[in-house]
Amino acid sequence: MQFDIAIIGAGVVGTAIARDLSRFDLRVILLEARADFGDESSKGNSALMTAGFDTPRGTLERQLVTRGFIRYQTEAPAMGLPIRRVGALTLAWSDEQRAIVEHEVAGARADGFSSVTLLDGADVLRRWPHFSPGIQCAMWAPEECIADPFSTPYAYVLDAVANGVVYRPSFAVKRADRLTNGWRLEEAKGQAVTSRLVVNSGGLRADKVEGLAGYSDFVVRPRRGQYLVLDKAARSLHDVIALPTPTPTTRGILIAPTIFGNVIVGPTAEEVSDPDDRRTTPEGLAKLREAMHRMAPALEQFPVNTVFSGMRPATDRSEYQIIPRLSERWVTVAGIRSTGFSGALGIAEHVASLLVPLFVDARRKTTTNAIVVPDLAETSQRPWQDNARIEADPRYGEIICHCERVTRGEIENAMASRIPPRTLKALKRRTRAMFGRCQGFYCGARIDAIFNSGRNSEHT
Amino acid sequence: MISTSPDVLIVGAGAAGLAAAIALADAGVADIVVIDRDDAPGGLPRFCHHPGFGWEYAHYPRTGPGFARYMLNAADRPNIRILCKTTMISINAGPSVQIVGPETSYTELLPKAVILATGIRESNRGNLCVPGIRPERGIFTTGMLQQLVARRDGQLDQFRNLTVIGTEHVAFSALLTARHGGATVRHMIGCEHRIFSFPIMRLLAGVLAARIHLDTELLEIDGSSERVEALVVRQGGTTRRIACDGIVFSAGWTPETAAFVGSAVEVDPATGGIAIDQAMRSSLPGVFAAGNVLRPVESSGWAACEGRRAGQLAAKYLAGELSGVRGALHLRPGKGLKYVVPQYWDGPFVSPAGVEPLRPSARVAGDTKGALTLLSDSGREKLGKFQRLLQTRRINFSLAKQTLNSDAVIDVS
Numbered sequence: 001m002q003f004d005i006a007i008i009g010a011g012v013v014g015t016a017i018a019r020d021l022s023r024f025d026l027r028v029i030l031l032e033a034r035a036d037f038g039d040e041s042s043k044g045n046s047a048l049m050t051a052g053f054d055t056p057r058g059t060l061e062r063q064l065v066t067r068g069f070i071r072y073q074t075e076a077p078a079m080g081l082p083i084r085r086v087g088a089l090t091l092a093w094s095d096e097q098r099a100i101v102e103h104e105v106a107g108a109r110a111d112g113f114s115s116v117t118l119l120d121g122a123d124v125l126r127r128w129p130h131f132s133p134g135i136q137c138a139m140w141a142p143e144e145c146i147a148d149p150f151s152t153p154y155a156y157v158l159d160a161v162a163n164g165v166v167y168r169p170s171f172a173v174k175r176a177d178r179l180t181n182g183w184r185l186e187e188a189k190g191q192a193v194t195s196r197l198v199v200n201s202g203g204l205r206a207d208k209v210e211g212l213a214g215y216s217d218f219v220v221r222p223r224r225g226q227y228l229v230l231d232k233a234a235r236s237l238h239d240v241i242a243l244p245t246p247t248p249t250t251r252g253i254l255i256a257p258t259i260f261g262n263v264i265v266g267p268t269a270e271e272v273s274d275p276d277d278r279r280t281t282p283e284g285l286a287k288l289r290e291a292m293h294r295m296a297p298a299l300e301q302f303p304v305n306t307v308f309s310g311m312r313p314a315t316d317r318s319e320y321q322i323i324p325r326l327s328e329r330w331v332t333v334a335g336i337r338s339t340g341f342s343g344a345l346g347i348a349e350h351v352a353s354l355l356v357p358l359f360v361d362a363r364r365k366t367t368t369n370a371i372v373v374p375d376l377a378e379t380s381q382r383p384w385q386d387n388a389r390i391e392a393d394p395r396y397g398e399i400i401c402h403c404e405r406v407t408r409g410e411i412e413n414a415m416a417s418r419i420p421p422r423t424l425k426a427l428k429r430r431t432r433a434m435f436g437r438c439q440g441f442y443c444g445a446r447i448d449a450i451f452n453s454g455r456n457s458e459h460t
Numbered sequence: 461m462i463s464t465s466p467d468v469l470i471v472g473a474g475a476a477g478l479a480a481a482i483a484l485a486d487a488g489v490a491d492i493v494v495i496d497r498d499d500a501p502g503g504l505p506r507f508c509h510h511p512g513f514g515w516e517y518a519h520y521p522r523t524g525p526g527f528a529r530y531m532l533n534a535a536d537r538p539n540i541r542i543l544c545k546t547t548m549i550s551i552n553a554g555p556s557v558q559i560v561g562p563e564t565s566y567t568e569l570l571p572k573a574v575i576l577a578t579g580i581r582e583s584n585r586g587n588l589c590v591p592g593i594r595p596e597r598g599i600f601t602t603g604m605l606q607q608l609v610a611r612r613d614g615q616l617d618q619f620r621n622l623t624v625i626g627t628e629h630v631a632f633s634a635l636l637t638a639r640h641g642g643a644t645v646r647h648m649i650g651c652e653h654r655i656f657s658f659p660i661m662r663l664l665a666g667v668l669a670a671r672i673h674l675d676t677e678l679l680e681i682d683g684s685s686e687r688v689e690a691l692v693v694r695q696g697g698t699t700r701r702i703a704c705d706g707i708v709f710s711a712g713w714t715p716e717t718a719a720f721v722g723s724a725v726e727v728d729p730a731t732g733g734i735a736i737d738q739a740m741r742s743s744l745p746g747v748f749a750a751g752n753v754l755r756p757v758e759s760s761g762w763a764a765c766e767g768r769r770a771g772q773l774a775a776k777y778l779a780g781e782l783s784g785v786r787g788a789l790h791l792r793p794g795k796g797l798k799y800v801v802p803q804y805w806d807g808p809f810v811s812p813a814g815v816e817p818l819r820p821s822a823r824v825a826g827d828t829k830g831a832l833t834l835l836s837d838s839g840r841e842k843l844g845k846f847q848r849l850l851q852t853r854r855i856n857f858s859l860a861k862q863t864l865n866s867d868a869v870i871d872v873s
Contacts, residue, residue, distance in 0.1 A: 228589075229586075232721075233721045233722070236722060276684070276685060278594070278685065279593050279680070280589075280592060280594075282591050282679070284591075285591060303587060303714075304589055305586055307586060307589050307591070309594075384549075384560045384566065385566055386566075387566050387567075390562065390566065394562030394563070395562065397560055397561050397562040397563070397565055397566075398545045398562045399547045399560065402497055402718075403718065405547075423596055424597065425596055437587070437718060438584065439584040439585070439586045439601075440584075440601075440604055441581045441582055441603045441604050442498075442581065442603075444600075444604040444607065445604060445607030445608040445610075445611045446499070446607070446611070448608060448612075449611055
């Protein structure tokens with residue numbers, strides 16, 4: 001089949017582009033190298049939905065993150081995606097930091113982020129007494145949100161597929177051949193797809209994909225970020241995104257609540273050569289503990305549930321690498337650094353606005369099919385709390401993962417999805433099962449059994 | 461359907477919970493409900509297919525599943541109702557207990573008394589913050605490994621070369637479990653200078669061809685996003701890679717008290733378990749606790765003995781012969797001790813007739829020599845003889861002859 005647009009890479013950006021393009025009469029295919037979507041940069045980040053005030057002024061990144069944030073507020077709830085406005089504090093303990101924070105507040109307000117204000121240090125400590133004493137002032141950005149980083153690309157890809165996009169996981173493009181009328185993309189075993197236009201949203205591997213087509217405008221510089229996940233008990237003390245004062249080189253290590261009811265500390269920022277080197281290191285974990293000790297020592301009393309690393313798809317350039325080579329039918333959407341989660345819908349809209357006019361017959365569809373993903377937020381009503389649902393289907397009363405209170409009904413639903421998880425970790429991301437303090441001690445074997453039986457029924 | 465106000469609600473159908481139910485039934489209590497969140501009753505011993513279970517309770521050698529069956533047979537009584545797949549969500553004064561299950565939905569129970577026997581879980585790689593990769597498969601705890609083997613009927617044979625972290629009894633249980641599941645353990649890693657289980661377990665490791673590495677520090681797990689390839693360790697200043705395709709963490713225990721965080725049930729930071737007095741009463745009136753939810757792991761037989769005693773005491777409470785309010789005097793661990801159980805004491809307490817005697821216990825913070833000593837308002841008093849005290853062994857002592865009138869400390873001197 002000849003496609004109009006082939007998107008390479010089903011991270012949060014690629015899936016969002018696929019979703020936006022699915023609104024038009026276009027034949028779109030979404031190719032993903034790994035077995036599951038969102039399995040690289042999109043799975044390991046702080047999951048902040050940011051209004052964009054701390055992106056560089058005057059850049060395309062600023063414009064698209066700001067737009068993405070607005071779209072997410074509008075469109076996420078209808079897809080079942082939770083969003084919580086918790087606000088962000090940028091904290092200053094020294095005179096030097098105070099000057100920077102005051103400058104940032106003035107800058108943000110001048111840029112139109114009118115809700116951003118300067119808080120007095122004493123006021124901050126009255127409301128959040130668990131921070132280290134001596135806070136001089138803080139920038140308060142009340143609109144900053146937390147959201148679900150795993151269900152977001154899931155919703156985008158389900159929506160895209162429900163509206164006609166073809167999704168091909170485990171399709172790692174190894175060859176790109178220029179045709180007179182587009183491109184031929186081939187994977188390792190020789191299967192090929194032809195398309196009139198290609199979007200390279202290859203994230204950590206975007207430069208390799210560029211190379212297949214003969215382009216070399218940038219080099220991906222994977223930047224690893226390690227995190228600590230604190231037990232849910234910590235959430236009773238810490239309910240706000242807390243950032244240190246930025247330095248010229250880094251935004252630093254933040255402490256933030258997660259939509260799943262935990263508190264995360266991270267990320268570190270380490271340039272690594274291998275985009276798959278998602279190790280945690282003794283040095284990195286020590287830095288996180290040190291940051292927690294410096295900012296909020298009261299959090300040290302809580303147990304750590306787990307540690308993980310994410311990988312940001314930074315490049316050797318500071319700006320987003322959105323390169324519309326329209327006459328060559330190759331559009332690059334790379335270098336999305338650390339703002340892909342917030343910016344995805346803004347980026348998708350921008351990319352669609354570039355591409356759709358090229359296809360003169362591509363009318364906007366008059367109807368779209370809606371999808372809803374399970375709301376995994378800790379503060380939303382969970383299936384185990386919903387007696388009407390349990391009485392209709394007792395599987396929602398059988399909690400399998402006790403730490404996160406995930407029921408058999410939810411796990412079996414995830415297995416029966418139109419896009420079922422193909423790895424155990426993908427099942428975790430769809431349901432939260434095994435995310436908690438016991439890390440599968442109690443439920444690992446039962447979830448393994450449900451996963452295996454779900455996979456088997458898929459094969460038969 | 462179960463009644464919403466049973467005489468006693470027992471949370472957990474493991475060794476302690478079932479022993480409590482049996483004791484209550486023996487005492488003639490009419491309506492005993494046991495809930496368990498797993499899909500079958502019997503607790504963790506169900507998954508441990510090797511001998512060594514229930515000795516202190518039943519004085520007969522049994523395997524884990526054998527002991528679970530023995531307890532379930534004994535608990536097969538008309539006045540005991542066991543409800544599985546049913547989870548306690550929270551507990552409040554009353555006592556009022558919120559539960560959810562396929563049969564009950566989300567509902568509130570108002571039992572006259574509660575016995576908490578929620579057991580224990582192992583520390584895992586995440587809790588221990590062991591650096592390195594996080595592969596799709598190949599990192600376990602012993603408990604998870606045991607369940608995988610028991611629930612899959614073996615089939616661990618894709619793991620040819622496991623490494624076990626830890627040298628407690630349970631680490632050797634992991635050796636046997638792995639063998640039962642068709643996998644092989646080649647290495648065991650201990651960070652201390654001796655194995656924490658009985659010295660004779662070295663022989664077992666020898667017979668099963670597992671090499672024990674002591675004084676060894678974990679540095680990193682190496683491999684790919686799919687699988688484990690090696691464990692990097694440091695031993696005597698030398699860093700080395702131990703090739704393996706799976707890692708079993710058997711390195712410490714945490715009482716399962718998650719449902720009590722932020723509740724009125726006090727948890728002792730020293731044990732990580734529910735703080736009780738000498739009558740097994742928690743800080744919530746009418747709520748007793750027993751078994752491994754009290755402190756890091758003891759044997760199933762010991763847990764069952766505690767459960768039996770909690771059942772006997774709860775029956776006395778229901779008969780109006782015992783107050784449900786926990787004693788107010790503190791019993792604190794002093795120099796050299798990590799914890800003491802019970803943590804509280806009721807001044808004029810006398811164990812009621814028909815209730816087996818209390819067996820207070822303690823653990824030292826590190827291996828030492830000395831004698832347990834009670835410091836109370838009547839001065840210092842030795843509770844045992846001068847001896848070698850190991851952090852891996854429970855130290856039992858008696859306070860039967862002492863009368864406590866104020867807070868007291870137990871230390872090593």
